[in-house]
Amino acid sequence: MISYDGLYEQLHKAGLKKTDLTKIGISSRTIAKIAKGERLSKITLQKIADYLCCDISILSREVSSNQILQILRDEKANHISGGLYHELQVRMTFNSNHIEGSKLSEAQTRLIFETNTLDCGDGVPVDDILETVHHFRAIDYVIDVAEEELSEEIIKELHYILKHDTKDSMLSWFAVGDYKRRANVVGGIETTKPKDVPLHMQALLSDYNSKESVTIDDIIALHAEFELIHPFQDGNGRVGRLIALKECLRHDIVPFIIEDSKKVFYYRGLSEWRKEKGWLRDTCLDAQDSFKQLLDMLQISLR
16 A cells, blocks of 8 residues: 655645646556555656656655564665664674674674674675675665565566675676576475476476465475575575565564574474474574564564
């Protein structure tokens, strides 16, 4: 659902009505979409913004019945510090990158997010810094597309956001934003062969998206099966955890952030998934409880 309160406010300030938008070629059908809260194209919004002499970002905003998602969108749009959006960015980025070997501390991650600077006298690799900034942008993307059906396009875009401009992207065989070209192994386990990845990913998404009602267990299963396919050359863990965040926000489920301190339990849960699903489930539910504690700390009471 889209709120056009900003558009109505700008029209009121200019002494205009919605019907006056027909003067710049906005059709009656488009005006009806505004009344219904339906999405307009960026080109149409830019035309209206130019007519009203205002910034395009003022005219509309996403409105969701999902309380957590709406808080994240509002805080993101209004650049609010110290809230849920701020803490999600820092905590998820630090933990997700640290699980994959980043040398940046949580304090350094927080400094990059809050000030766009870093005291890195301890020899932090450039890629650690790049992938931290990229992860911030990936979370922004997740918030933006949270309510869309999960697709290969969204998943590949997350990979591109995370891995572009890194040293991996300079390798001729490393497919940034696309599925792997070389076989890989994770935790000693052979993953899906490159030639089979598209088919396996399509089957995974088809089965998942066909569910009438998605639960936390469905999202955990999606995450585990994604990691076992391991569709990208590198970055699968981070992409997989971002997908889980997106789907929790999409289905109004309290998200979970896997903490670096729980890495051993998390990896065991993934490696044993096909034999014993309880280990990964327990780790993810524990992480969800930690997120609920964050909500309590920020005095966010869910309806």
